[in-house]
Amino acid sequence: MKNPPDFRSRLRAGERLIGTIASLASPEATEILATSGYDWLFLESEHAPTSPLELQRMMMAARDVPCVIRLPNHAEIEIKRALDMGAAGIIVPQVNTAEQAAAVVAHAKFPPEGRRGVGVSRANGYGDYVGPHVAHANARSAVVVQAEHIDAVHHIEDIVKVPGVDCVFIGPYDLSASMHKLGQLDDPEVIEAIGHIAAVTKAAGLALGFFATSPELVLPRLAEGFTLVACGVDTLFLRREAQAVSARLKNAQF
Ligand code: 3PY
Ligand code: MG
Numbered sequence: 001m002k003n004p005p006d007f008r009s010r011l012r013a014g015e016r017l018i019g020t021i022a023s024l025a026s027p028e029a030t031e032i033l034a035t036s037g038y039d040w041l042f043l044e045s046e047h048a049p050t051s052p053l054e055l056q057r058m059m060m061a062a063r064d065v066p067c068v069i070r071l072p073n074h075a076e077i078e079i080k081r082a083l084d085m086g087a088a089g090i091i092v093p094q095v096n097t098a099e100q101a102a103a104v105v106a107h108a109k110f111p112p113e114g115r116r117g118v119g120v121s122r123a124n125g126y127g128d129y130v131g132p133h134v135a136h137a138n139a140r141s142a143v144v145v146q147a148e149h150i151d152a153v154h155h156i157e158d159i160v161k162v163p164g165v166d167c168v169f170i171g172p173y174d175l176s177a178s179m180h181k182l183g184q185l186d187d188p189e190v191i192e193a194i195g196h197i198a199a200v201t202k203a204a205g206l207a208l209g210f211f212a213t214s215p216e217l218v219l220p221r222l223a224e225g226f227t228l229v230a231c232g233v234d235t236l237f238l239r240r241e242a243q244a245v246s247a248r249l250k251n252a253q254f
Pocket of ligand 2: 093171
């Protein structure tokens with residue numbers, strides 16, 4: 001039987017991949033999300049205090065659902081460790097220039113494409129299949145760069161030309177903040193900036209990614225051709241449902 005296509009192949013083929021953000025350092029919460037019908041999970045380590053060990057255990061709980069780790073920064077050690085832990089890819093915040101994108105790719109790929117270090121890890125079956133893993137890892141590890149600063153908008157034509165970049169994931173909140181319009185996603189200049197990133201990324205044949213807090217905000221993006229979607233956050237799901245239940249019962253009149 002043929003293996004199902006890996007996450008990076010699906011991303012590069014333009015398949016629509018619906019995910020959500022797992023930010024709670026809880027394998028149980030990750031397991032609930034992983035069994036709720038998502039194509040992938042966005043594991044958060046930029047805006048959540050998840051440790052590498054917690055991220056690895058969250059991935060174990062997700063079982064066959066591909067997990068892509070959003071790193072806290074561009075550091076070589078973060079990139080290497082995320083992939084060694086078995087992540088299907090990395091999402092790197094604030095990639096604002098082609099030089100930064102090239103450095104990210106170099107840290108994510110084994111030689112000759114890059115200079116990722118080799119070690120016994122979960123990704124190679126704890127040493128059971130180091131050789132086969134090294135042979136296939138470059139082709140199977142997705143590199144997603146975030147365009148979420150006005151500087152990235154200015155450099156997007158060069159960023160998308162960097163070999164090894166698979167997807168540009170727009171961070172609308174940071175992007176709007178860098179334009180001094182925090183959260184004003186309907187502002188014409190913010191809309192124009194997002195449209196420019198999207199047009200250049202699509203013309204380069206790369207996948208486009210987006211985060212939003214609700215399906216209503218995601219649906220227009222799907223219609224525009226965004227394919228890698230992270231909708232919602234575990235904490236928001238919990239918060240919204242918890243508030244709705246308490247409000248309904250506490251305000252009940254008989
Ligand atoms: C942003 O909106 O800044 C993000 O990074 C969303 O993931
Ligand atoms: Mg951001």
